[in-house]
Amino acid sequence: MNLLMCPVCREQLKLNDRTWRCDNQHSYDVAKQGYVNLHVVQHKHSKNPGDTPESVQARRAFLSAGHYAPLQQAVVKKIRDLRIENLLDIGCGEGYYTNAMQAEVLQCVGVDIAKNAVQVAAKLNKEITWVVATGATLPVLDHSIDLCTSLFSPIPEQEILRVLKPEGYLMVVTPAPDHLYAMREALFEEVKPHEPHKFVDQLAEGFDLVDEMVVDAPMILPQQDLKNLIAMTPYAYKVKAERREALEAQDQFEVKAQYQIYLFQKK
């Protein structure tokens, strides 16, 4: 089944000879890297939105080293247990999690607003429909999706409710209170624990919380991995240069990643 929706007229898109087309003859070519850009000018606020190429590269290098594999495996296991057909990953980034989740479903769509991230992602897995689009207008049809995932990414609640089937699922992965605490202490004067539960409160109107889990991943990071981790987080924009340099001068650094997985079901 074709899940994609034309961003201009909201009709179904059908793929024919590397072009997605709706009945109103709006058409979108599949790029040579294997993704389609459905982020139309009308919905665009900036020319190159989303993560920068530097942070995409840093994230790819860090994740390839396997430090977040415990989270990837925990997420994959949860999806396997759901036994669902269609998955939409919102804010898929360079596709590390999307790639692993795809094996558990029949159809998988990965969406990100950052074209440079989707270009990198598309090389990973040809079974996934990779789309450049905004969470503000998710590029899939109404009531077509069994599970939306948002890992460290925006959660456009109303759009998620539109695209989910009745009783469909939403999985949110977000930093748990102690996530990278030692690293944040080294970088900033004042550190506050993350507050994942705010998402449960935010989503309470449209969703029931049906499962939650905390995943711990203790890490000993060699210097280059530590640099990549700093570069792929928002800390990179906020930290003072001298603090960052002092931390990056360490040969290795011990720190714990801690993630919160929430599984919601549409009311």
Ligand SMILES: C[S@@+](CC[C@H](N)C(=O)[O-])C[C@H]1O[C@@H](n2cnc3c(N)ncnc32)[C@H](O)[C@@H]1O
């Ligand atoms: C912290 S990254 C997480 C990427 C990936 N899920 C992961 O865990 O590796 C957040 C992603 O959300 C994307 N993003 C930000 N705003 C967005 C929006 N409005 N619509 C779609 N994606 C968005 C960014 O481009 C970025 O790739």
Ligand SMILES: [Zn+2]
């Ligand atoms: Zn159209």
